[in-house]
Amino acid sequence: MAFFFPLFIKLLARSFKILDNYAMEKIISKTPLHQQHKNLQAKMVNFAGYDMPLSYPLGTIKEHLWCREHAALFDVSHMGQLILTGENVAEELSRLTPTNIAEKPLLKCAYSMFLNDQGGVEDDLIAVRLTERKMYVVVNAACVQKDMAYLRQNLPSTITVELLENRALMALQGPKAEAVLQKLVEAPLSQMPFMTFHEMSVAGHACYVSRSGYTGEDGFEISIAAAKAPALWQQLLESEWVEAAGLAARDTLRLEAGLPLYGQDLTASTTPMMADMxxxxxxxxxxxxxxxxxxxxxxxxxxxxxxxxxxxxxxxxxxxxxxxxxxxxxxxxxxxxxxxxxxxxxxxxxxxxxxxxxxxxxxxxxxxxxxxxxxxxxxxxxxxxxxxx
Known part of the structure; x- marks a missing residue:
């Protein structure tokens, strides 16, 4: 293990640089949890124009294994959180993806992709029907502006596309995630199936909560007002079962689970069929x-x-x-x-x-x-x- 790790970290850091170049983003932005990462002495890198934690003093391998055995907490606030509103919004969005999002029940998460005319993947996404006229969509950090332009160009002008700029997004992932989060919510999480979404109070904060993730483990993604995010982050870390984890561990976790990364495994020239999806x-x-x-x-x-x-x-x-x-x-x-x-x-x-x-x-x-x-x-x-x- 000692032989692999130093070289692995160098190569992984290089891969994040490649993705940063792909995003063509020079301005460094900070997530609402930036100070928390600094307080934890995280190693920071430029990813998709954001100053993001690559790893913490625990180290990438231990962060990875902790997630597999207990629960890891990730800052994914760089991801784009969108609200689409208008008549027939789910039907119109379905025209841009190979997934019949309109047939999904309300509050059911749908994984899908934006496609081009050649069937290539412009981005992958999670979409949720909140009401008959309103959808919540999460897209990749490097593609936020491109995706918003794509949606505005291809959706009817009667449908609005709003970027939720004042919200944070954190992912609590691992076999202990349910037990940890359950202590902060009243809703019975055991009755919340994977790939479902609910608005609920978490430690007294109004949140969007989906049972989903990008690690191959059970877990939750929690969207919260930016001003409230640091307090919730700290509360989650108070659990003996939770450790903060960075982008490097998130990448190794998703790779083990065979989950593709846009910009590398999914591109505008690869189709869902080519990607075995x-x-x-x-x-x-x-x-x-x-x-x-x-x-x-x-x-x-x-x-x-x-x-x-x-x-x-x-x-x-x-x-x-x-x-x-x-x-x-x-x-x-x-x-x-x-x-x-x-x-x-x-x-x-x-x-x-x-x-x-x-x-x-x-x-x-x-x-x-x-x-x-x-x-x-x-x-x-x-x-x-x-x-x-």
Missing amino acids: AWVCTKKFTGFKGSSVLNEQLEDQATLTEVLTGVILQQRGVLRQGMALEDDKGEVVGRLTSGGYAPSLQKSIALAYVDPQWNVSGQKLFVKIRNQSAVVKVCGKRFLKNGNR
């Missing part, structure tokens, strides 16, 4: 952006030139974004889009796009690490088999 397509493939391309890919998978899968390194070293995958003849057959050390598995893992013929469990492929050939095995996207979610 056909399950987001919950309606007939007509009437929304990119539907003709997705319909063709669904009917004839031979049209897919590459698909997203997972690989595990079979020796020492660290897999990282951008590495080429080769066959035994040295021919390039794929590329790594996310990679790093997996603390729960004590191995190096990666998500990769490969030629479909090589996407066979147990298939041996090769990468170059320090100019030396290293063996990886194809295993599918979900590396962690015993996660709670």
Whole structure:
């Protein structure tokens, strides 16, 4: 473990720099919890234009394992929180995604994607129908302005798009998350299914609470007025089961769970079918952006030139974004889009796009690490088999 960790942190920090460049954001903003991170002596990095905690003194590996065993608290206030309001808002939003959001029950979270005319992913999102005329949507930090422009361009002018600028968002993740949060709310959380949403009082503060997350664990995302966020953050950290965790642990957790990252595993040139995420397509493939391309890919998978899968390194070293995958003849057959050390598995893992013929469990492929050939095995996207979610 000691061998992997220093190199892993350097590569991970480099990946956040890449994403920062992708966001093309030069101004450093601060979340409402910025001072709390400084008080905890967090290592800070520029991510999507925000000064964000990469890790805390506990360290990335321990933060990661604490989340798997207990509960970790993440600041995700850099994410874009939007309110869409207007007649037929869910139907209109469904035209831009492959998901029939309009058929989702009220207060049910729907994971989906904004698509372009070629079926490529412009961003992924969580959408919730609050009422028949109002929706709450969470989008990626690097895409907030792009997504708002996309929505205003493609939705009827009668639907308003509002950015909730004065709210914080924190994620409490892990098997102890329910027990910790239950002490601060009256609502019985055991009766709140995964991927549902409620407005409730948390420690006396009005909050939006969804049972969701990006770690592969059970957990909650809590939206709260910016001015109230520091007090709630401190209250949650008072639990013996909770530790603060940074972006680095969030990345390793989602990678183990096989959850794709926009800008790396999902891009404007990759479709849901290519990303092995056909399950987001919950309606007939007509009437929304990119539907003709997705319909063709669904009917004839031979049209897919590459698909997203997972690989595990079979020796020492660290897999990282951008590495080429080769066959035994040295021919390039794929590329790594996310990679790093997996603390729960004590191995190096990666998500990769490969030629479909090589996407066979147990298939041996090769990468170059320090100019030396290293063996990886194809295993599918979900590396962690015993996660709670």
